[in-house]
Amino acid sequence: xxxxxxxxxxxxxxxxxxxTIRFDQYRDTGHPITAARIYDAQRVDELVVLDIFASRxxxxxxxxxxxxxxxxxxxxxxxxxxxxxxxxxRMLLGRGADKVAINTAAVECDGLIRNASQAFGSSTIVxxxxxxxxxxxxxxxxxxxxxxxxxxxxVFWAKKAEKLGAGEIFLTSIDRDGxxxxxxxxxIHAVVAAVTIPVIASGGVGTLDDFRxxxxxxxxxxxSAASIFHFTDQSPIKVRKYLVDRGVNVRA
Amino acid sequence: xxxxxxxGMGNLRSIAxxxxxxxxxxxxxxxxxxxxxxxxxVLPGVGAFGNGMDHLRSFGLIPALEEEILHKKKPFWxxxxxxxxxxxxxxxxxxHRGLGWIPAEVKKFSFPGGANLKIPHVxxxxxxxxxxxxxxxxMKNVEYYFVHSYYVVPKEKSLVxxxxxxxxxxxxxxxxxxxxxxxxxxxxSQEAGLKMLRNFCDWRPQITS
Numbered sequence: 397x398x399x400x401x402x403x404x405x406x407x408x409x410x411x412x413x414x415x416t417i418r419f420d421q422y423r424d425t426g427h428p429i430t431a432a433r434i435y436d437a438q439r440v441d442e443l444v445v446l447d448i449f450a451s452r453x454x455x456x457x458x459x460x461x462x463x464x465x466x467x468x469x470x471x472x473x474x475x476x477x478x479x480x481x482x483x484x485x486r487m488l489l490g491r492g493a494d495k496v497a498i499n500t501a502a503v504e505c506d507g508l509i510r511n512a513s514q515a516f517g518s519s520t521i522v523x524x525x526x527x528x529x530x531x532x533x534x535x536x537x538x539x540x541x542x543x544x545x546x547x548x549x550x551v552f553w554a555k556k557a558e559k560l561g562a563g564e565i566f567l568t569s570i571d572r573d574g575x576x577x578x579x580x581x582x583x584i585h586a587v588v589a590a591v592t593i594p595v596i597a598s599g600g601v602g603t604l605d606d607f608r609x610x611x612x613x614x615x616x617x618x619x620s621a622a623s624i625f626h627f628t629d630q631s632p633i634k635v636r637k638y639l640v641d642r643g644v645n646v647r648a
Numbered sequence: 649x650x651x652x653x654x655x656g657m658g659n660l661r662s663i664a665x666x667x668x669x670x671x672x673x674x675x676x677x678x679x680x681x682x683x684x685x686x687x688x689x690v691l692p693g694v695g696a697f698g699n700g701m702d703h704l705r706s707f708g709l710i711p712a713l714e715e716e717i718l719h720k721k722k723p724f725w726x727x728x729x730x731x732x733x734x735x736x737x738x739x740x741x742x743x744h745r746g747l748g749w750i751p752a753e754v755k756k757f758s759f760p761g762g763a764n765l766k767i768p769h770v771x772x773x774x775x776x777x778x779x780x781x782x783x784x785x786x787m788k789n790v791e792y793y794f795v796h797s798y799y800v801v802p803k804e805k806s807l808v809x810x811x812x813x814x815x816x817x818x819x820x821x822x823x824x825x826x827x828x829x830x831x832x833x834x835x836x837s838q839e840a841g842l843k844m845l846r847n848f849c850d851w852r853p854q855i856t857s
Contacts, residue, residue, distance in 0.1 A: 397773065397774065397813065398765075398769065398771050398772070398773045398794075398814055399771055399772045399773065399791065400771075401771050401772070436838070439838055441771065441772055441793075442771075442793075463661065466661055466662050466665065467661075467665045470662075470665075470666050470669070470835060470836060470837070470838050470841065470842060471793070471836055471837075471838055472793055472795070472833070472836045473662075486656075489658060489694060490660060490661065491661055492661040492662050492665075494662065494694065494795070494833075494836060495795070513696075514696055514699070514741060515695065515696065515699055516694060516695045516696065516699075517694060517695045517696045517729070517740075517796075517797070518768060518797055519694075519768035519770060519795045519796055519797055520694050520695065520795075563768045563770070563795075563797070564768070564770060592766060592767055593766055593767065593768065594766040594768070594770050594771075595766075617766055617770065617771065618771070647772050647791055
């Protein structure tokens with residue numbers, strides 16, 4: 397049976413690892429290669445590496461870090477940040493990424509997702525969607541590291557991304573990012589129910605039970621987290637044990 | 649030396665590093681001269697079937713691969729798309745012909761009854777090995793990492809060396825003579841995958857046909 401995934405995320409800023417709160421207030425959390433090495437030893441299911449300033453600074457991702465990570469980690473690596481062209485994707489896959497997460501350019505560059513999924517296969521193309529809750533309880537998709545509103549509704553955009561050929565959705569609540577106050581379950585549930593591709597839920601995990609809630613109540617195929625691993629004494633090993641003990645379908 | 653075929657499709661660095669870690673000497677190549685000297689082959693692959701075949705053709709790789717693998721019977725491992733390309737045809741983005749090295753077709757996962765299963769099949773799933781094989785030696789029911797929307801349907805059951813279930817039972821691993829292939833990614837499956845790669849480096853196929 398297919399297992400639900402536990403996916404630590406690593407955010408890069410100037411080739412250091414950071415953690416944000418609501419996409420702001422950066423805290424240095426160490427060296428990304430060291431972190432990747434530790435996660436690999438802890439048998440995490442996958443790693444997501446996002447260069448969160450690439451789009452804001454109109455540059456490509458730190459591909460050296462990706463290459464270095466892939467030399468040491470024999471697990472799936474999803475890489476995102478600043479990807480705008482088919483050539484960007486080809487370069488990252490060549491340097492050891494297994495999947496790419498595309499956010500800003502998925503909204504702005506017509507045809508990119510369709511062309512990329514035809515060139516590299518849908519299962520390689522992850523569309524990353526950053527979402528803010530608006531005052532009237534509606535949601536809106538933001539791009540460029542959460543700095544630019546798009547007017548898009550996340551459910552509408554996720555369905556469109558699926559139609560264009562995306563193989564997965566990486567869904568992040570900007571409001572919950574770094575707050576450790578729990579995942580935005582209504583948002584996750586709405587997107588999961590709207591698409592037939594897997595959804596990775598992110599933003600807000602603060603307790604071991606948040607993983608279970610995201611997987612069982614939200615219906616997410618995977619839950620991604622960072623703060624809980626950086627700032628508490630919880631580890632992916634403890635998460636896995638907690639979930640296995642409660643009958644959640646994860647790798648033992 | 650293990651030739652990892654570079655046809656512009658995929659995670660070449662990952663598989664090369666994993667093979668080296670497993671003890672192999674690796675050349676990532678599309679040079680027929682290097683392929684002649686290689687004693688085993690890996691065809692990796694991330695991407696779409698039609699593109700994969702186009703690239704194999706346009707780089708002129710097929711005659712050399714057929715010479716070394718089909719005629720000289722050097723040990724071969726196809727991974728993910730590299731497994732699917734062995735089939736006769738695929739329905740990914742229109743119908744495409746494959747290498748046709750094994751009697752099989754490639755089909756897309758489809759759950760019309762609303763099995764509530766997401767496509768692609770992404771993540772860790774259990775593989776049951778149904779044949780004894782030197783490459784899978786020591787492996788029982790183990791989880792491996794998959795990421796695919798299409799799967800290989802062999803026309804002969806004896807090709808199936810390992811199965812996995814995702815809505816349907818499908819061939820996660822096929823084997824015949826010097827040909828071995830997995831839908832899952834050994835290079836992304838941590839210790840369970842590295843162990844198979846080590847087995848592959850030592851594999852001396854018995855040719856029966």
